[in-house]
Amino acid sequence: MAKSIISQIERNETNPTLATIWRLAQALDMSIEGMLQVSEDEPFLEKSTRGDTPILVSDDGKCRLEIFGWIKTVEWLQWYGFHAEPGGALASDPHQRGSVECLSVTDGELEVEVGGVVERAKAGETLRYRCDRPHVIRNRGERPAAAVMVCILKAAAME
Numbered sequence: 001m002a003k004s005i006i007s008q009i010e011r012n013e014t015n016p017t018l019a020t021i022w023r024l025a026q027a028l029d030m031s032i033e034g035m036l037q038v039s040e041d042e043p044f045l046e047k048s049t050r051g052d053t054p055i056l057v058s059d060d061g062k063c064r065l066e067i068f069g070w071i072k073t074v075e076w077l078q079w080y081g082f083h084a085e086p087g088g089a090l091a092s093d094p095h096q097r098g099s100v101e102c103l104s105v106t107d108g109e110l111e112v113e114v115g116g117v118v119e120r121a122k123a124g125e126t127l128r129y130r131c132d133r134p135h136v137i138r139n140r141g142e143r144p145a146a147a148v149m150v151c152i153l154k155a156a157a158m159e
Contacts, residue, residue, distance in 0.1 A: 003056060005020065007093065009074065010074055010078060010095065010151075010153075011093075011094075011095045011096045011099075011153070012075050012096050012153060012154075013096070018032075024071060027054060028052060028054070028071070029052060053066050053067060053068065054066075054067040055067070058088060058089065058090045058091075059091070060087075060088060060089060062084060062085040062086075062087060062088025062089070062139075063082070063083065063084045063085070063088040063089065063090040063137070063139075064082075064083050065080045065081070065082055065090070065149075066080060066081035066082075066083075067080055068080055068081060075153065076152070076153050076154055077150070077151070077152060077153070078150070078151040078153070079148065079149065079150045079151070080148070080149045080150075080151075081146070081147075081148060081149075082103070082110075082137065082146065082147045082148070082149045083144065083145070083146050084108075084110065084137070084138070084139035084144065084145045084146075085139065085144055086139055086140075086141055086142050086143060086144065087139065087140075088138070088139045089136055089137070089138045089139075090136065090137045090138075091134070091135075091136045092131065092134065092135050092136070092137075093134060094131070094132050094133045094134055094135075095131045095132055095151060095153060096132060096153055096154065097132045098132060098153075098154055099130070099131045099132045099151060099152065099153045099154070100128060100129065100130060100131060100151075100152050101128070101129055101131040101135070101149060101150065101151045101152075102126055102127070102128045102149070102150045102151075102152070103121065103126065103127045103128075103129075103137065103147050103148075103149050104125075104126040104147055104148045104149075104150075105121045105122055105123050105124070105125055105126070105127075105145065105146070105147045106123060106146045106147055106148060107123050107144070107145055107146040107147075108122070108123065108139065108141050108143055108144055108145025108146065109121065109122040109123070109139070109140070109141045109145055110127075110137055110138065110139055110145050110147055111137070111138050111139075111140055112127050112129055112135060112136070112137050112138075113135065113136045113138070114129045114130060114131075114133060114134075114135045115130075115133055120140075131151060137149075
C-alpha cells in the first residue's frame with residue numbers, strides 16, 4: 001500500500017475503502033471484523049509483537065517510523081517510535097489543520113524545523129509543534145537518535 005494513501009487517511013483527507021481496510025488488516029494480520037469490532041462486555045487486552053509493527057522508512061533511508069498507534073484512533077491520535085541515523089532527515093507534508101506533534105527524545109539529539117523556525121532537543125526533552133504545515137525532523141548529531149512521537153489531529157486551538 002502506498003505511503004501517500006496511509007498519509008491521506010492519517011490526515012483525514014480521505015476515508016479508507018473496504019479494500020484498503022482489508023489490506024491494512026492483512027498487513028496487521030487481523031480480520032476486518034477484528035479491526036472494526038469491540039465488545040464492551042469483555043475485558044480488552046491486546047498484544048502486538050515487533051513483527052506486527054509496521055515500519056516506514058524516510059526517502060534518504062536514514063530514518064524510520066515504527067507505527068505503534070492503533071488503527072481505531074488513527075483519525076485523531078497517532079504514535080510512533082522514531083529512529084534517525086546521523087544525517088538523517090524525515091520531511092513530512094502538512095497534517096490536517098490544527099494538528100500538533102509531540103516529539104520526546106529518548107536518545108541522542110534531534111532538531112525540528114517548522115515554518116523556518118528550528119529548535120533542537122536532546123534526550124529527556126520534548127518538542128511540541130504545529131504539524132499542519134510542512135515540517136522536518138533531522139539528526140545533525142554524530143550518533144543515532146531516537147524519540148517517541150505522538151501526533152494529535154484535530155488538537156485544541158493553539159494560542
